Amino acid sequence: MKISAADLGNELKSLGFEFYCGVPCSFLNNLINYAINECDYVMSNNEGDAVAICAGAYLAGKKSVVLMQNSGLTNATSPLTSLNYSFKLPVLGFVSLRGEPRLNDEPQHELMGTITEKMLELMQVKWEYLSNDIAEVKCQIARANESIENKESFFFIVKKGVLGAVELKPQQLNKNTNKFLKVKSEDDELAMRLNVIETITATKADDTVILATTGKTGRELYEVEDSQNNLYMVGSMGSISSIGLGIALNSNMKTIAVDGDGALLMRMGNLATNAYYSPANLLHVLIDNNMHDSTGGQFTVSSNVDFVQIAASTGYENSIYVHSLDELKKTIIGWYRNPVLTFIYIKVRNGTKENLGRPKIKPYEVKERLMEFIRER
Incomplete structure (x- = not known):
């Protein structure tokens, strides 16, 4: 039956x-x-x-x-x-x-x-x-x-x-392609990850949620600015852009997913998913220090990976290599002015500030206040 x-x-x-x-x-x-x-x-x-x-x-x-x-x-x-x-x-x-x-x-x-x-x-x-x-x-x-x-x-x-049985209706498949690609063209400034996060938060608009990947990235976002519109990922390494996709597809919020090289390498398949559904209100920022900083500085294999080309090949409309904090700021401002699905890559030097703290707010409390922030807008 x-x-x-x-x-x-x-x-x-x-x-x-x-x-x-x-x-x-x-x-x-x-x-x-x-x-x-x-x-x-x-x-x-x-x-x-x-x-x-x-x-x-x-x-x-x-x-x-x-x-x-x-x-x-x-x-x-x-x-x-x-x-x-x-x-x-x-x-x-x-x-x-x-x-x-x-x-x-x-x-x-x-x-x-x-x-x-x-x-x-x-x-x-x-x-x-x-x-x-x-x-x-x-x-x-x-x-x-x-x-x-x-x-x-x-x-x-x-x-x-x-x-x-349910018969599948004919589907019109998306054909998203990269329209703007900017590759490495000069020396990297190699700022610290903390400075990148400071630049992102300083440039954000009011209708923006910022999602920070597992480990020290989330901890540094908390250190820079503990805000209702932030999410500090714990566990579930590699899932930050997936969460961002879910938010972006179901709300009008500008959504910035801050990723790490080790995390993205773990779940690179979601680049293709992001690109296929291509929400204009999703900005995916990859901070690459070529290491697993939160677990003692072990190397990642990111030195062999051209993330900008990969994102472009999956269909991100914009895929951009930025070399400095100033270029990062200008690129984020450009995304706000002309929002399309965008991937930004920035290489940083390793290390973090001494005595980096941890969020004093519980994960479910972070979730509750973020949901309230989204509801109110």
């Missing part, structure tokens, strides 16, 4: 779940088709990125749904445990049960089929098997919505054949 994926989607929509993000799975294809046809859907390249994009949507005031195969649950563990849990950013999830013991499934799904429940329990995520009875599904959705309202994530495990 199957339930209609359209009936499920309509029930979710009646409760405000209209933003979806995920990575495809054949068990979930009908719900994905419904989401693409009827809602706002972001096709992610990685399940962890999808969770972070949904977190950004929630920060912008949107209930969100993440869709994934259970093998992808392994990619999502970092944001689920260190982003959603720490910041109390709830997400409604649907995860397929590939490798169910009674199925003759592919060998790579065998282990995940036996541990999917345990993984959700270990991450303290509430879950249920999605029923194949629509009356019971409505009760399940009500319970899930109650969890979301209580700022707790909730996942449905979906077995094979539960969801009935």
